[in-house]
Amino acid sequence: MPRARGYGRTVITTSPRKIIALAEALETTPEYLQFGVGELDNAEVTKIVTNKLPLISWVQAGAWSDISEVSPVDAERFLCPVNCSEQSFVLRVQGISMEPKFNDGDLIFVDPEAECIHGSYVVARLDDDNQATFKQLIIEGNQKFLKAANPNWPEQLIPINGNCTLVGKVIFTVKSL
Numbered sequence: 614m615p616r617a618r619g620y621g622r623t624v625i626t627t628s629p630r631k632i633i634a635l636a637e638a639l640e641t642t643p644e645y646l647q648f649g650v651g652e653l654d655n656a657e658v659t660k661i662v663t664n665k666l667p668l669i670s671w672v673q674a675g676a677w678s679d680i681s682e683v684s685p686v687d688a689e690r691f692l693c694p695v696n697c698s699e700q701s702f703v704l705r706v707q708g709i710s711m712e713p714k715f716n717d718g719d720l721i722f723v724d725p726e727a728e729c730i731h732g733s734y735v736v737a738r739l740d741d742d743n744q745a746t747f748k749q750l751i752i753e754g755n756q757k758f759l760k761a762a763n764p765n766w767p768e769q770l771i772p773i774n775g776n777c778t779l780v781g782k783v784i785f786t787v788k789s790l
Contacts (some may be wrong), residue, residue: 718789
């Protein structure tokens with residue numbers, strides 16, 4: 614059942630025949646609601662989201678260098694609601710190392726061009742492995758670590774001493790249901 618929000622109240626329509634009443638409540642036209650044609654008088658559109666990012670595998674993320682590595686036809690794509698670079702991509706969280714903040718099945722949007730700073734959630738590739746991992750970046754003085762969010766995870770801190778490449782920073786998350 615579609616829902617539209619306007620002026621602090623929720624209007625629900627169960628069929629297109631109620632679209633005229635819905636358009637009147639939202640002070641717009643039925644054409645705008647159905648097809649996006651015309652103007653929406655009572656709202657200001659600040660940005661149209663056009664970034665459709667590919668969902669890639671963790672192995673692909675470990676070797677990530679360019680968006681062209683993913684076939685535009687084969688990749689499932691997701692709209693990214695925040696600013697990001699053209700090289701950005703999406704991963705589906707696997708496992709429990711980042712629980713309870715991130716759960717198995719959540720989607721993380723990763724930007725390889727975003728600055729990774731202390732406390733950032735990052736996707737990294739350890740040189741001994743061709744697969745990427747998802748952890749929190751910890752910087753203490755001159756030392757860097759990858760930290761699991763799950764307090765019961767056996768390897769809480771992985772030291773980074775030249776054996777790791779930061780693939781990108783997590784810029785947005787979508788929780789799985």
